[in-house]
Amino acid sequence: MAARDYGQYGGAARALELVGERWALLIVRDLLVGPRRYGELAAGLPRIPSNILAARLKELQAAGVIRRAPRSRVIIYELTSYGRELEPIVLALGAWGFKALGDPREEQIITPDSMTMDLRTAFQPEVAADLPATAYAARLGAAELLIRVDGPSLDVKRGDGPADLAFRAGADIRRLISGEIAPDRAIATGVVEVLHGRGLLLDRFATTFHLAA
The missing domain is CATH 3.30.1050.10 (SCP2 sterol-binding domain)
Known part of the structure; x- marks a missing residue:
């Protein structure tokens, strides 16, 4: 069960239930670059609280978007084939958001x-x-x-x-x-x-x- 339930039966609503929570798509974005350890994900998203990162990873894993895998005696997170289907969506969303970029704020x-x-x-x-x-x-x-x-x-x-x-x-x-x-x-x-x-x-x-x- 996703953390958010819109109570609607439809593809868009279901997609947002799976990846629409705050930080979820940015985690997917970083995993589209390559598999990451938990610490690497945290370092790449420095403002995400650790409990939120852990919760999002758990939710994305339960949804079949990512998986945990052992590699060289450490656990890494990587996208499943289902998760990799999000790539064109993330790229298109980035292109759409690019149009609204203004000057960066000092903390960005x-x-x-x-x-x-x-x-x-x-x-x-x-x-x-x-x-x-x-x-x-x-x-x-x-x-x-x-x-x-x-x-x-x-x-x-x-x-x-x-x-x-x-x-x-x-x-x-x-x-x-x-x-x-x-x-x-x-x-x-x-x-x-x-x-x-x-x-x-x-x-x-x-x-x-x-x-x-």
Whole structure:
């Protein structure tokens, strides 16, 4: 039984009973990036109370959305095949919410998993298919990501590595991704600090990752 029961018989109501509780979809979002230990989920959602995290995990597990699995002598949480069906819904919800993003509040942060999913949301595979394979090393707030694009395929991992374009940015990178400002203006105003590969920000990154607000 879901924590919330709308008393209605229908797909939308049932879906919200399963994943509509506060924090539930953000847990799903982070697990779409990859399996996580309990502590990793807590670190990625720093404002979630521990009792709420435990409750949501229990509810999602009971609903068949996630499962607990032993791995290297630790317990990890991962999405089931049923849970992974939420990916296009989470991406579409992210694209919809992107249109309402304003300037970030002082206490709002970028996490590696949230930025990974935002990049997956903004990725334009049909554009990337016509461009050479490119690696981007991005420091986005405290999140350090290595982004590899090869044709219509996107791979985002935590950490650093060899890259054709390396840059730093904060939450204002949304202004570049939304097309609010052009790449050269993003550099000139300090929205993006390019470490090397400046030209690739202009003619590849900004067209490969684009999501109109």
